[in-house]
Amino acid sequence: MVPLKRRKVANSGTLNAGTHNSAATQPNKFPQVILFLLERKMGASRRAFLSQLGRRKGFQVEELFSKNVTHVICESNTAQEARMWLEAQGAGQAGRHLLDVSWYTESMRDGHPVEILDRHKLQDILENGTSSEVESTKESERFKALKVLTGIFGVGSKTADRWIREGIHNLQQLRDSGQTLNRAQQAGLEHYDDIKQPVSLAEAEAIRGIVGRAVASVSPEAQIVLTGGFRRSEISSFI
Template sequence: MEKFIFPSLSPHKKKQKVTEPLKSFGNYEIKFKDIVIFIMERKMGSSRRMFLTELARKKGFQVESVLSDSVNHIVAENNSCAEVLEWIHKQNLRNNPKMEVLDITWFTESMGAGKPVEIEKRHRLMVRLNCNIPRSNSSNTPPESSSVVAISPYACQRRTSLNNYNKLFTDAFEVLAENYEMNENKGPYLGFMRAASMIKSLPYAISSMKDLEGLPCLGDQTKAVIEQCCQDTEKSTIKSCINFARSQSIILFTSVFGVGQKTAEKWFRKGLRTFEEVQVHKETKLTKMQIAGFLYYEDLSSFVTKPEADAIGQIIEDTVRLFMPDALVTLTGGFRREKKIGHDVDFLITTPVPGNENGLLEKVIDVLHQQGILLYCDVVESTFDKSRLPSRKVDALDHFQKCFAILKLLKQKVITSNCEEAEEPSNTSTKEWKAIRVDLVITPFDQYAFALLGWTGSRQFERDLRRFATHERKMMLDNHALFDKNK
């Protein structure tokens, strides 16, 4: 399978069917000049489209036979939101903030009334979203200024603000998803994660089931939870969802650095419920990573702030450039997505000259150790094998050389900008340093762009991006390259 090099090659595109201009059998007076309609032929057929066009023109509506920038009402029949979105993206139209994309029901009701009826939410195939919501806006209602944007079923095609107007719902979905993941029930897990991701992108608070009309990624289970929560004024349904988990002990165990799902299950089956029971249990053998996880648990379980991440970044960058002055050291993960807090700090390291990255990680680790700030490190060597790529798994791990480390950050090195208010870390210890989880990833320069995309996240965004590449573009994307499936 050949590597796809963007943009010199592109996938073969199916020839688009050209919509023929419709002939009108009479000259009719235009009564409603502010409304310009275009009727989609897709899934309707040319005969029905011609009939509806002539009917509308007789009643004084202006109907364009060819889609143009003057159109402000697009009418579709038997098309989903995603299908209309894909079709619109293929048209060379200017951005029209007044564009309405409507179901055929609005058209037929308007024909029956002999005039344009008021557009209701049930008529819209596209949900009205505000593309410029200010960060300081804490309102739970959509701002008045809005434009028509489709809600795509793919997270990689949705604009998601850091403001989450439906945190109660998304928190409940994420806890339910985590529970299904623990039970290795992949279907409901993915369903709740996709629903949570989609609802996070909404610029308004959900108050009733009507607010869900036209939204993708909502299955029967997710809708049932939302319906119960909407009917429950005290939100006890949401609280019960958030408290719902297989075992609080398993959640507690997996919060320790180095403890995965299987290890937590194993300890639970042995009757262990607390950290103290795990540490005194004679048959429990802890790995070096788990020992470090328990030793620095108080620090590692607290949030890392953006100023702390920047301070760690300066240390890593200074150390790397002792050996490679032209090296690129990039902060990734949630902090690259402009989050203010996180659980760890991830860095991608590469060099413009191919091969110069070899041996760099070992040199960096040696210097950090000599400086006395390396509390723990675990190096995973590269397993990259070009002949075995790409991976067909959406959640497949990459094959880069990595270091999972814990660094000692002196609190005096953390400088908070006057123009940025940082949250105080939950650790109130009097010691002068804090242990912070740091991941260092070494990548060849020709794979750097793909690695940067993959390590930026979020997890659902990356999963949907790869699904989109596979299902919509017939390609395969991973952290190493983009592949054309036809080669």
């Protein structure tokens, strides 16, 4: 019997190190751009893949966050999450771009850092406390109508959206439209202004007393506790 020759198997640690080094030694085409990919929600595997891709394209992608980083790339992170993460690193946003991963993938596609547009940015909320896109949406007629109609007890966003598409944008238009409303919606429309008013602590205490007496007659050991804003000692709260 002729013995089979054993093939040499490369040490996995050496192979991984070689792969990492080859990616890291690619020439840096854009020295003014130093990238860091935030792993949270992106995941370790995807982060590693995107980092390797960036290095092959000539971008400097850092494994560890440092003060030299100019662009922090996030995926599915909110602005608040990004800010909290930066604060945990003892760093602020000053001098850095907080960007959605879409900017990164578009830059990889084009082979160079693309122009940073509003849709790429996260720092709008961080710097100003507001988002221009959010504020624009809030000022839109559709948003205003949606807010009014969903304020009716028993009306959800799907129903309100259908009414808006039918040309109903306010309470009077709804009353004049002849729409068929269920009992909850009828009551919600009829008592709209009353329901939108905050309940005072005195009123809540009175209601608690009535409910408490009814519950005690059935279950004497039960406790009735006010929740929401009243639990935080606020003098009024919305239902």
